[in-house]
Amino acid sequence: MSQDKLTTEVHALERKLALLVNDHQALKKEHAKTLEENEALKNRLHDREEQVSSFRNQIKINKIADNIESDEESNEELKQKIDEYIKEIDKCILHLSS
8 A cells, every 4th residue: 555545544534533532522511411401300300399298288287277177266376386387397398408
């Protein structure tokens, strides 16, 4: 094989190698970005699940409070206490999730 032909093939291989390296670096960046996005979505999903759980607990507590049969005044006091407990539980959940 002639020297010129070998040189041409080496240059062609070098160009192809450079393109492959560039493609590889671009794919690594895209992969890292995808991993970050995936982690962010997992965190959002976890937060939403906690909110849903909190809302379900609030609904259950409200149903319990609504079903309690007593005079109007003590029923209102009980609802206020339950609301206070719900607020405290929400504070605890926010503290734990941060």
